[in-house]
Amino acid sequence: MATVFQGLGATAAITAAANPLDSNKLLLSSRRSFPGKKTSLVVVRSDGSLNLNTGSSAGARRLDQLVTNAVATKADAAAASSASKPGHELLLFEALREGLEEEMDRDNRVCVMGEDVGHYGGSYKVTRGLADKFGDLRVLDTPIAENAFTGMGIGAAMTGLRPIVEGMNMGFLLLAFNQISNNCGMLHYTSGGQFTIPIVIRGPGGVGRQLGAEHSQRLESYFQSIPGIQMVACSTPYNAKGLMKAAIRSENPVILFEHVLLYNLKERIPDEEYICNLEEAEMVRPGEHITILTYSRMRYHVMQAAKTLVNKGYDPEVIDIRSLKPFDLHTIGNSVKKTHRVLIVEECMRTGGIGASLTAAINENFIDYLDAPIMCLSSQDVPTPYAGTLEEFTIVQPAQIVTAVEQLCQ
Amino acid sequence: MASAFSATAKFAQPLPLNTTSSARSQDKLSPPALFDPFRTSSSAATSPFLGSTRQLLCKSNRPLSHRRSSSSSAVVAISDVKQKKPKSSSNLLITKEEGLELYEDMVLGRSFEDMCAQMYYRGKMFGFVHLYNGQEAVSTGFIKLLTKDDSVVSTYRDHVHALSKGVPARAVMSELFGKTTGCCRGQGGSMHMFSKEHNVLGGFAFIGEGIPVATGAAFTSKYKREVLKEPNSDHVTLAFFGDGTCNNGQFFECLNMAALWKLPIVFVVENNLWAIGMSHLRATSDPQIYKKGPAFGMPGVHVDGMDVLKVREVAKEAIGRARRGEGPTLVECETYRFRGHSLADPDELRDPAEKAHYAARDPISQLKTYMFENKLVNESELKAIDKKIDELVEEAVEFADESPVPDRSQLLENVFADPKGFGIGPDGRYRCEDPKFTQGTAQV
Numbered sequence: 001m002a003t004v005f006q007g008l009g010a011t012a013a014i015t016a017a018a019n020p021l022d023s024n025k026l027l028l029s030s031r032r033s034f035p036g037k038k039t040s041l042v043v044v045r046s047d048g049s050l051n052l053n054t055g056s057s058a059g060a061r062r063l064d065q066l067v068t069n070a071v072a073t074k075a076d077a078a079a080a081s082s083a084s085k086p087g088h089e090l091l092l093f094e095a096l097r098e099g100l101e102e103e104m105d106r107d108n109r110v111c112v113m114g115e116d117v118g119h120y121g122g123s124y125k126v127t128r129g130l131a132d133k134f135g136d137l138r139v140l141d142t143p144i145a146e147n148a149f150t151g152m153g154i155g156a157a158m159t160g161l162r163p164i165v166e167g168m169n170m171g172f173l174l175l176a177f178n179q180i181s182n183n184c185g186m187l188h189y190t191s192g193g194q195f196t197i198p199i200v201i202r203g204p205g206g207v208g209r210q211l212g213a214e215h216s217q218r219l220e221s222y223f224q225s226i227p228g229i230q231m232v233a234c235s236t237p238y239n240a241k242g243l244m245k246a247a248i249r250s251e252n253p254v255i256l257f258e259h260v261l262l263y264n265l266k267e268r269i270p271d272e273e274y275i276c277n278l279e280e281a282e283m284v285r286p287g288e289h290i291t292i293l294t295y296s297r298m299r300y301h302v303m304q305a306a307k308t309l310v311n312k313g314y315d316p317e318v319i320d321i322r323s324l325k326p327f328d329l330h331t332i333g334n335s336v337k338k339t340h341r342v343l344i345v346e347e348c349m350r351t352g353g354i355g356a357s358l359t360a361a362i363n364e365n366f367i368d369y370l371d372a373p374i375m376c377l378s379s380q381d382v383p384t385p386y387a388g389t390l391e392e393f394t395i396v397q398p399a400q401i402v403t404a405v406e407q408l409c410q
Numbered sequence: 411m412a413s414a415f416s417a418t419a420k421f422a423q424p425l426p427l428n429t430t431s432s433a434r435s436q437d438k439l440s441p442p443a444l445f446d447p448f449r450t451s452s453s454a455a456t457s458p459f460l461g462s463t464r465q466l467l468c469k470s471n472r473p474l475s476h477r478r479s480s481s482s483s484a485v486v487a488i489s490d491v492k493q494k495k496p497k498s499s500s501n502l503l504i505t506k507e508e509g510l511e512l513y514e515d516m517v518l519g520r521s522f523e524d525m526c527a528q529m530y531y532r533g534k535m536f537g538f539v540h541l542y543n544g545q546e547a548v549s550t551g552f553i554k555l556l557t558k559d560d561s562v563v564s565t566y567r568d569h570v571h572a573l574s575k576g577v578p579a580r581a582v583m584s585e586l587f588g589k590t591t592g593c594c595r596g597q598g599g600s601m602h603m604f605s606k607e608h609n610v611l612g613g614f615a616f617i618g619e620g621i622p623v624a625t626g627a628a629f630t631s632k633y634k635r636e637v638l639k640e641p642n643s644d645h646v647t648l649a650f651f652g653d654g655t656c657n658n659g660q661f662f663e664c665l666n667m668a669a670l671w672k673l674p675i676v677f678v679v680e681n682n683l684w685a686i687g688m689s690h691l692r693a694t695s696d697p698q699i700y701k702k703g704p705a706f707g708m709p710g711v712h713v714d715g716m717d718v719l720k721v722r723e724v725a726k727e728a729i730g731r732a733r734r735g736e737g738p739t740l741v742e743c744e745t746y747r748f749r750g751h752s753l754a755d756p757d758e759l760r761d762p763a764e765k766a767h768y769a770a771r772d773p774i775s776q777l778k779t780y781m782f783e784n785k786l787v788n789e790s791e792l793k794a795i796d797k798k799i800d801e802l803v804e805e806a807v808e809f810a811d812e813s814p815v816p817d818r819s820q821l822l823e824n825v826f827a828d829p830k831g832f833g834i835g836p837d838g839r840y841r842c843e844d845p846k847f848t849q850g851t852a853q854v
Binding site for chain 2 (some may be wrong): 135138150152156159178189190196198326327331
């Protein structure tokens with residue numbers, strides 16, 4: 001699926017990558033300054049102008065300018081990145097590794113444990129080279145015993161280390177559910193606050209390319225009820241590195257969801273150190289007509305649909321919620337108050353997924369601002385089939401998103 | 411002297427599922443295999459598990475001083491020493507001070523648990539309360555050898571482990587009453603005793619889920635020594651759990667990892683033969699749990715868990731091994747709980763004869779007898795300790811009674827170490843900045 005910027009006056013900026021998924025160039029998102037950190041906020045507005053030190057990107061823009069600049073162009077990218085140092089290009093899994101390595105350099109209590117993370121370098125190469133640099137104890141190859149080594153990570157976190165537990169595939173962490181639910185989430189509370197568990201549990205999940213039902217699971221919906229944990233989902237190299245670093249530095253247990261198909265996304269990220277806020281959502285594309293909330297891989301399907309929508313005259317506001325638990329109700333709320341229509345696009349199952357919780361949260365908090373019921377596009381409640389055609393029907397495709405927006409905006 | 415070696419008629423039957431039947435005869439015993447994981451002889455350690463250490467005695471009498479020459483003889487030597495009348499006090503296993511310490515700790519455990527039962531039936535504590543009566547020798551025997559920095563991980567039967575480790579009785583009693591002065595601020599309860607100060611890492615309600623946590627604590631100890639290069643980091647972790655847990659996957663997974671990386675941990679099985687109403691023999695294909703150690707590459711030891719001195723000798727060896735970096739040990743303590751599984755358990759399935767047999771081997775009485783016979787203490791000293799403990803436990807109850815119940819504002823504290831984890835509210839502020847948050851009335 002090669003994407004082509006048709007009908008847009010601006011030059012298309014597609015960073016070279018074989019993977020069609022990264023064809024959407026990303027805006028630098030506005031972000032809150034991290035408390036205590038001296039980072040300057042750079043906001044790239046979709047009309048290409050730069051604003052420094054603004055807290056949010058909500059603001060009126062003229063509609064006609066949007067058509068030509070639905071996504072950032074090369075010129076924008078250059079303008080944006082020249083505000084800071086040139087930066088360097090890398091793939092998402094390398095961004096994760098960079099974040100991990102920087103944190104391991106910074107604090108020698110940070111360690112990694114998981115299957116094949118050491119000598120093999122990680123099944124998606126996120127930890128490649130780290131065992132050579134830090135040794136076999138700091139990048140620990142574990143036997144195949146998810147429940148036990150996740151529990152071991154929790155025990156290590158309670159006694160002073162800062163482990164990162166990798167699930168080779170998030171689905172394998174179902175075997176660690178006992179430890180994640182009972183110990184990871186609860187021990188800080190049941191011990192009366194005596195023990196902190198600064199653990200990061202990460203791994204790839206989501207629907208891949210014909211990996212079959214068991215390797216295509218979305219565990220965020222299963223874990224979201226566990227009290228005491230935070231969940232974040234990364235979607236770009238920029239936020240992957242930022243969220244990885246923030247998760248490691250956080251005193252709370254954090255589950256970082258990566259996606260199997262996003263590891264080869266390429267992006268230029270800043271050279272200087274930065275962190276993404278764990279509790280904040282990311283404004284991907286400001287708009288006026290409708291709020292589209294999404295996360296992880298579906299962001300790219302949404303952005304693809306956005307191009308079509310823009311051609312048809314719609315102006316969608318796209319927000320990557322990033323923080324799956326807790327929801328950033330501020331960013332989401334501001335958007336709802338502006339557009340009055342909400343579409344949620346997610347890869348979770350229909351029943352009990354993140355979208356279901358998000359729908360409830362928005363209804364509870366912002367019902368007065370809604371002009372239409374919230375629509376939620378999720379995957380079908382089906383074990384992901386192996387056949388490619390069936391697999392395509394299980395997840396949400398850009399055409400469905402376009403139809404849904406048209407329906408909501410009537 | 412209460413015999414530590416009386417076999418019970420109940421356990422004399424051969425075990426139908428025991429396939430290693432070659433050494434069923436009792437004159438061919440070879441405990442050496444207990445400590446040597448690499449011994450492959452099939453005749454090793456195949457004496458039937460008969461609930462009595464007499465069966466595991468080697469016929470040769472090895473004196474205590476030769477213990478180190480063959481690590482296997484620790485179990486043997488203890489029973490030997492106990493049978494001999496010592497000629498001089500230097501042959502004794504404990505000094506007077508140690509004896510008094512052990513006695514006091516066991517009496518504290520016993521009185522505390524008896525008081526718990528009383529308080530429960532008076533409606534002061536609720537839920538599931540699991541009492542430790544009868545098993546005191548295991549807790550005292552092991553934990554009194556630890557330093558403050560060593561860690562203990564337990565199960566839901568954890569009151570006495572916490573007490574032995576040094577958590578004040580008043581803190582434990584308050585926790586049981588659900589008061590805010592409890593060791594976990596009333597948020598944990600009977601099954602979740604934690605103490606950062608004393609390194610009690612819990613208190614877990616699901617069996618087996620504490621064992622990986624203990625393995626993690628041991629991993630930290632090794633990490634601190636090898637990666638962080640802290641030279642004095644030789645902290646040992648003890649994981650206590652029961653016979654039922656030994657059929658659980660987490661147990662085996664952790665035995666593997668601990669032996670693989672030579673973690674400084676001791677796995678202590680408190681085999682009281684019953685998992686609620688399920689007899690160990692009905693649940694386990696090979697009931698001799700200590701044999702599972704060598705399968706993973708660590709020594710497996712069986713010891714009479716009703717005898718605190720024997721437990722202590724084995725513990726010294728196991729903890730010493732761990733501290734020296736030689737790796738983990740699996741210690742199976744044959745013990746018995748005098749009460750039911752919990753205070754809600756009618757305890758109808760256990761044979762009264764079995765209960766009577768073990769009641770006759772009460773660890774506190776045995777220690778008392780040992781100390782009297784070896785002229786270590788006199789009656790009045792022990793009575794003084796009894797009185798002191800009674801007062802301590804009474805005071806703990808008073809303290810717990812008078813302590814306040816947790817306030818509503820305590821509800822949302824401690825859910826997150828960093829309360830920013832509650833997220834950003836619609837007004838743009840972090841939820842935890844909401845003044846109603848501490849009052850526990852904010853909606854999260």
